[in-house]
Amino acid sequence: MKEINLKIPATSANLGLGFDSIGVAVTKFLKIKAYPSAEFKIEFLNPELKILPAGEDNLVISTAKSIALKYNKEMPPVTVEMDSEIPLAHGLGSSSSAIVAGIELAAHFCELNLSDHDKIMLGCDIEGHPDNIGPCITGGVFVGYYNHGELYYHVLDDVDFSLVVSVPNYMINTNEARRALPDSYDRQTAVNQNAINNVMLFSLFNKEYVDMGKLMMKDQFHEIYRKPLIKEFDDIKESALKNDAYATVISGAGPSVMTLCHPNDLQGILEDLEKIDNVEHEELEIYKK
Numbered sequence: 001m002k003e004i005n006l007k008i009p010a011t012s013a014n015l016g017l018g019f020d021s022i023g024v025a026v027t028k029f030l031k032i033k034a035y036p037s038a039e040f041k042i043e044f045l046n047p048e049l050k051i052l053p054a055g056e057d058n059l060v061i062s063t064a065k066s067i068a069l070k071y072n073k074e075m076p077p078v079t080v081e082m083d084s085e086i087p088l089a090h091g092l093g094s095s096s097s098a099i100v101a102g103i104e105l106a107a108h109f110c111e112l113n114l115s116d117h118d119k120i121m122l123g124c125d126i127e128g129h130p131d132n133i134g135p136c137i138t139g140g141v142f143v144g145y146y147n148h149g150e151l152y153y154h155v156l157d158d159v160d161f162s163l164v165v166s167v168p169n170y171m172i173n174t175n176e177a178r179r180a181l182p183d184s185y186d187r188q189t190a191v192n193q194n195a196i197n198n199v200m201l202f203s204l205f206n207k208e209y210v211d212m213g214k215l216m217m218k219d220q221f222h223e224i225y226r227k228p229l230i231k232e233f234d235d236i237k238e239s240a241l242k243n244d245a246y247a248t249v250i251s252g253a254g255p256s257v258m259t260l261c262h263p264n265d266l267q268g269i270l271e272d273l274e275k276i277d278n279v280e281h282e283e284l285e286i287y288k289k
């Protein structure tokens with residue numbers, strides 16, 4: 001079987017309101033070249049990846065092996081050359097990019113012939129929710145529902161806002177950030193969130209981005225509980241909104257923060273954000289497949 005080259009996008013989950021169901025693919029990539037070899041091996045081309053396991057316990061390889069097994073095949077040993085622009089445990093979907101890479105390796109080397117729907121389902125079986133796995137596979141803005149083998153989703157590519165990501169210089173493990181959330185929500189909170197979410201999606205679809213942004217920032221499921229973990233969040237949000245951003249929200253489980261804005265406001269927002277210490281700010285584009 002010949003080598004495969006993969007370029008898998010980073011993703012920003014939730015977009016404020018869409019906890020565990022909405023995400024967007026962005027232009028930062030996990031890059032992989034894989035080819036048959038005598039044993040499973042990872043060669044890291046980026047020194048920041050060297051904290052990851054370099055053998056069969058690496059998430060890319062363990063995923064590939066488990067997917068192959070699901071289809072009663074055996075994943076042949078491969079060498080994986082890995083490079084990545086996606087910071088680990090920073091709220092930009094690094095784990096999903098690794099899981100999707102594993103699915104793609106199994107699909108290629110075991111000739112599984114998987115559809116996007118199959119791949120999202122397989123990824124969700126591992127990650128538990130579709131908001132990173134989904135856009136990682138489809139590109140664009142992804143809205144999905146996954147629950148124990150049931151999957152519905154839509155993808156929106158026609159989006160005109162710009163994105164700025166602010167990346168603090170520390171990691172937050174997603175499992176830890178999920179433990180900061182309550183186990184349940186009262187009925188009024190759930191009813192409000194549901195209503196706000198429904199209207200936000202129509203605003204997004206109709207390109208009414210000012211309303212969309214205001215609604216995105218009304219999340220009551222996760223952001224209020226996670227904000228204390230990200231000490232720069234309030235400063236980033238204040239600076240971006242002062243410069244007419246549509247919305248500033250936590251990206252995934254944090255600590256990265258995503259700002260959505262009109263393309264004309266991008267430069268002004270970036271320049272003002274640069275004044276905040278210990279955070280790197282970068283313009284990103286929505287990755288479309």
Ligand SMILES: Nc1ncnc2c1ncn2[C@@H]1O[C@H](COP(=O)(O)OP(=O)(O)OP(=O)(O)O)[C@@H](O)[C@H]1O
Pocket residue numbers: 011013030052058059060082084087088089090091092093094095096097098132172173174175251252253254
């Ligand atoms: N390229 C990779 N190869 C192997 N394992 C990886 C890779 N990228 C990420 N991981 C694993 O995923 C972990 C990070 O996942 P985690 O869910 O905590 O954060 P994230 O996916 O970057 O952020 P978020 O889920 O909030 O968007 C890493 O610590 C590592 O164990």
Ligand SMILES: N[C@@H](CCO)C(=O)O
Pocket residue numbers: 013014019020021129131132174177178222252253
């Ligand atoms: N929806 C997930 C995204 C991070 O994996 C969360 O916020 O925990």
